Each structure stands twice: as C-alpha cells, then as structure tokens.
Amino acid sequence: MSGFERYHRILRCFLHSESQWSVKALAETLDLPASTLYRGIRELVQHRFLESVGDSSYRLGPAFLEFERRLRESDPFIQSGGIFLPSLVRQSPIPICAALCRLHGHEVMCVADARTQGFEGSTAYERGRLMPILYGATSKAVLAGLPLRRRDKIIADAAAQTTVDVVYLTAQLRQLKKQGFLITRGEVDARLAGVAASITLPNDGIYASLTLIAHQSDLTHAIESRLAELVMTHASLIRQFMA
C-alpha cells in the first residue's frame, strides 16, 4: 500500500455500508494489523478527516464540511445552482426536485439541488450523489453534450459492465439534441420521471445537465410541456451566467 491510497482505503469504508467503524472491524475489512490502522486513523483524526465518537469507533470528520463549503463558495457552477434552482422549483405547477449534475471523469455527480416543499422524494438527486452513467434523463443530457469521442468512450466503458441498449440510447441522445430536452420515466426510480437539458461549457471543461424530477403520477401532457420549457430556459440562464 502506498501514498494517498493508504488513507483513501480507510476513508472509503465510511462512504459505503457503515458510517461508523471500530478499529477491529476496519482491520478485518482491510486486512491490516491494528497498529498500522491506528497510525493512519490518528493522522486522519488529527487533520479532522475522521473523528472519534467515544465508544471506540470513528466516523467522518468536520474537515469535509469545511472543504465542501469552500468548494461551494468558490465554484461558479455550483453557485449557479444556488442562484437559479430555488426560483426554478417555485415556478413549477407540481412538486418537483431540480438537480444540477456534472461529469467528473467517467461519473456524473449531482452538485446542487433544490426541491419544492411538497416534494417528498428520495435523496437520489441530492448534492454529492453519483448518478448511474447510462440511465436517467440527467446522465443522458450530460452525454448528449459531450464531444463524440469522449461520449463513445464513456458509453463503451460503461456498457461493458451493464446490459444496455446502445442503439436506443443513441436514438435518445439524438432526440435530445434535436428538441433540446429529454423525458425519461422510471429509469432511476420507478415512480419518478426526469426532464433534462444539457449544459455544456467546453471552455471551462464543464459537461453538465439540469434535471427536473417529478412523480410520474403528477404528470400530464401540459405539465410535461411546462417542465420542458422551464428546464430549457433555466439551462440557458445558467449557461449565460457562466459566460
């Protein structure tokens, strides 16, 4: 084990499954001796990436709040979420959640979100959440905005791991570019539908999308049109804000 990976292996444990770990449990999971682990954990605690929770176990520490805040306040794209999403969801005729998602490497992550008071949805579209790369309007709108070479590489890599109808996907992307938005139903959460538009800013290296998520049961043709209109106008506002 070497370099940052040494620390990241420990931190990763806290992302998945349990949010609190005893040293003993970590030692079994990572197959490392306690003495080595205690050293790594102590360093992470000193730098606030972990914190001790009393009953001889550990959890993620306040450093993540501090760094995340810095990211939030310094990243203009995340800021645009804070500026435009609240007023966007207020204009919706039905309860919705709005999510701004961005490509990082080969993964799409939600970087800002807002929801109407009535929208008691899942936390699937919440800042910090990773999206499935080939499913849902969100990721498809990101893919649609990508340079062809990069898009194909991502699709090929991802398709190797899951079973996806690439022909259908390509058709959806074509449709998205043509009409400016895409509606998908039940692809991520069976009860929900997404209406998404691309936000591509090649100069900043940002490939992203804006998605409105609503309960399928709330949707009518008229409402779908309204949401499509909202998502396109606001995607445009965000593009202008970033330029």
Place this chain on the structure above:
Amino acid sequence: MSGFERYHRILRCFLHSESQWSVKALAETLDLPASTLYRGIRELVQHRFLESVGDSSYRLGPAFLEFERRLRESDPFIQSGGIFLPSLVRQSPIPICAALCRLHGHEVMCVADARTQGFEGSTAYERGRLMPILYGATSKAVLAGLPLRRRDKIIADAAAQTTVDVVYLTAQLRQLKKQGFLITRGEVDARLAGVAASITLPNDGIYASLTLIAHQSDLTHAIESRLAELVMTHASLIRQFMA
C-alpha cells in the same frame, strides 16, 4: 514531510486565499520541487480530492461533495438541523438565520444552517464555517455547556492568542446557564446580533449550540424575547430528538 501531512499541506492551500492553484504557485508557496508536487497532485486528482481545471491549474475536487453528503446523511446531529431549522426560521417575526454549531477539538464549526427569505446576511453562519472560539453568542453557548476543565483549557489556550476579557466572558457564561440563553450584539459582525442556547449531549460527546442571527436594527425588546423563547424551545427539541 511525511504521512497525511504531505497531502494536507497541498489541500490546505485551496482552503485559504486562492481556490485555484497552478503547480508553479504551489511550488513557491510550499517550497517544494515541481516533480514532487506533481506526484502528490496526481494522486489527489486520481482520488477526486483535486481536479484539473484546464488552464494548467487545480481546484478542490468532487470527493468533498461525496464525503460531505455521507456525513450529512449519517450524522444525526446534522440531520436534526435539517429537520428543525427550516420550521424554526419560519416562526420568526423578523428575518433571521439559524445556525447549529458544534465543538470539534478546540474549534466551533457550524454544521447546519437555515435562513428566512428576507435575510440577506453574510455567510458567516453557514455549514462548514469555523467560528471564533471566544466571540459571539454561538461559541459562548457551546462553552457554557462544557465540563469546567475542558472549558477552562480552551479559554486559556485561546486567550493566549487574542486579547479577551476573561472575567466578562465568565460572567456571560454564568448568565447564560442561569437564564438559558445569551444575546450578544456586534461581536462577530458589527451589524448583527445573536441569540444562542446550549445543546449539550455528553453521552454522544456533542457540545453544541443553536443560534439565531438577526440584524440589530430589527430588534426590539419584544422580538428579543420571542427569539429567546424560540431558541430555547428548539434547542430543547433537538436535545430530545438526539436522545
């Protein structure tokens, strides 16, 4: 240089002053050769703690969003902020900001916040923000809930670095314990005032406070009383929720 500090030195640069750094600037600031830095940065980029921004500079990466989200969803104390703060600010007669802050080591950090639409305040009371330990209602309410020994140690350590009237501070803490809340005016931001109550959960090792921040110009005696009432009832609600 050794261990995690090697990486933390790099990351710290992004917290203060600039949010984007070129390798050249980092090399000068940290007094390290470029080859060493490139290695460290590459590791941090691979693990998404940094990301490249095209014009040969770097910024904080999406890993912080991911870890912060995990913290937010798994920490019951932060959750209690999400549950109680929105309804709390809605009950205020004037525009306010509500902040839930917690002691981590020798520092007080805001871990959750909410504000009324009309409150166009600073971001001084925002999740992830560190508070001055000896100024303001927020930190004083945290100190007031601390076991005496720990309180005295923190005050002594912090007072050595700034000039503080410890006698006055002690009097304020006494008053806070007696009446259940404390009002300070202009201690953190000259235009603002804070009304705070302690939230102490020794079983969880949580020493914290709830603060309402308002513009001093909006305050009357009647409103102060109302805010004091709100802050005490909600601090109590959060205590119960955590138990």
Place this chain on the structure above:
DNA sequence: CTATTTTTCTCACTAAATGAGAACATACGA
C-alpha cells in the same frame, strides 16, 4: 512546424511505513 509550457519519468539516495509484540491507558465490574 517550432518554441514554450506542462507533466511524467528515471534513478541514485534518503526517509518513512510496516507489523509483531510489549507497554501503556482507560473503563468497568467485583
């Protein structure tokens, strides 16, 4: 296509991480 900048690589050298076990610290119950 060339010049310049950014990034990675190489390698001799230095320094740090590892892990087993002992030692220390702490909490708990008798």
Place this chain on the structure above:
DNA sequence: TCGTATGTTCTCATTTAGTGAGAAAAATAG
C-alpha cells in the same frame, strides 16, 4: 480498591516508498 478486558500507543528491525534534479515526453501556443 483491585484486577481484567479492551482500546491505544510505542519500539525496533525490516521492508518499502518518497525525494528531487534533470531528462524526456506530451500538450499547448505562436
């Protein structure tokens, strides 16, 4: 109060990794 169990740090011989100057390669600009 005293053991006892558990959690945490320490020690040290050994293995492994980090360092930095400069060369080389890649990417970018002119």
